[in-house]
Amino acid sequence: MALSSTARLPAAKPGEPARPAKRPGRLRRRIAPYGFLAPFFGLFAAFGLFPLLYTAWVSLHRVELQTSDRMDWLGFQNYSRLLSDPFFWNALRNTFTIGVLSTVPQLLMALGLAHLLNYKLRGRTFFRVAMLMPYATSVAAATLVFAQLFGRDYGLINWVLSSIGLNPVDWQADTWASQFGVSAIVTWRWTGYNALIYLAGMQSIPGELYESAAVDGASRWQQFRHVTIPGLRPTIVFTVVVSTIGATQLFGEPLLYEGNSGGGISHQYQTLGLYLYEQGWTFFHLGRAAAVAWVMFLLIVLLALLNAAIAARRNRTDR
């Protein structure tokens, strides 16, 4: 080890060789790294960055689905149309409520499950794999199955409810019930995944911290509260960011819950993602859909800033 670390020294400045030779390999060596990046950045620029930025430009034009190569300048008209559309505000509100309904219980349950998975268990691999299985299914498959389970007349969930003496619920037409149903699909698919992320975070907390807490007489709950949670903070921030971004993008679940892009008979669970799709591919207004996409992007930026602010404040109060 000691030998090899001295051997590494000259590598620190590969651009300035010990003897400034004029070998033709020099130039090639300097350019070569970009060759390694070229496949990624070439396609990334064309199919990742460009569409993202060009969305803003499209949103200032009238573009119709059937004549998508024709763009007529509109200025901010798409945006003013959007802001005066009650269904836009409805979708924004639904995105928020479904986002809360699907992320908060999900992350709390994941935290609890991760704590249990962190115990010494028989069959721990089995538990981990089984809990990750929902993650392997597609949005479409999961939603079709849950739509069946949540069926109003013949669904299994209502059958269970009525067989234990409760009233069946209209999981489609009722606003809260339908939003709960959509959120349940999201929760089912992602809880196990987040539990594993938390578990990984818990396992990287040094055991000595628990030892000294135990020496100080901390109960198990106090250890969880004062060792596990602070140790997990970066992981928690990561999952919160990823889940909230995911929640702003919710699309497949509300689309296939009843199979229409309106998000229910009175748009009661239409999300922004679904509203975007409806504008573009049901009403053929690509320009307006682009405006929705840009609003969603700003929403994500806002959430990221909010998150950073909260994290920064927390850090300050902790010290």
Add this chain to the structure above:
Amino acid sequence: MTHVTTQVLDKSVAANGGSVRSGSRRARSPLHGGPLAYAVLIGATLLAVFPFYWTLVAASRSNSELSGATPALTPGPNLFHNIGEALQQAEIGKALLNSLIVATVVTAGVVLSSTLAGFAFAKLRFRGRGALLALTVGTMMIPPQLGVIPLFMVIVKLDLQNKLPSVILPSLVSAFGVFFMRQYLVQALPDELVEAGRMDGASLLRIFRSIVLPVARPGMAVLGMLTFMATWNDFFWPIVALSSQNPTVQVALKSLGQGYVPDQSVVMAGTLIGTLPVLVVFGLLGRQIVGGIMQGAVKG
């Protein structure tokens, strides 16, 4: 490693007396789960697995059995009949083949381009490295869904609508993949190995082939599995770019879900065979996928 561990243990014992020994051992190998822990975990497992079981039940019954007063809770005899119907009515067979092609090509592209770029970011020095890496990481969190409209316009212009390249091209590279491979290679690939190759006068491409690739293989495998599953399950862009005449599995499932096929047991049969390939992969490699996700979490 064991040396370090015993040293730490010895120190804590010396500092705090013998009684700590049991405590520290507990912290190293965590507490045993009690009956309550098992009960909760088994409950959660049942909740996670039940929808799969129920898909099988519904796919093997008939439509009238599904709309009876008491729902069926055990598999019935109609599975193969329903699968046959689904294959016929919703192009599921073609969808499976299309998804296999798309997911395979995309996985190969992502793994290769990510390993190349990840190696450059991890071990090479060049002008603009910091800025390019920041650009990659910064856009990693931005959902690609937000770019679908220009993407759609490009695909129409290139006359690729309803053709497989339309869903392959935009997915061939992944910012997450580059970041993932970079993190992997920073740890797994010693600088000395690359330097030794350079001393021997090998070209970078040669170094990549004979030194980097063998070291990168485990990371590439994990990235490959995650990419394959994500591509197989991709939804928004494929339903925009393709149609029910030339679908991927998810596009076919969407047609099923939108009343294309009225028979619910056939819908469930389609869902079942559309999910089966991923479940087989998961059954074979579940442990590795779990490991990969947990690894990625620690590094990310």
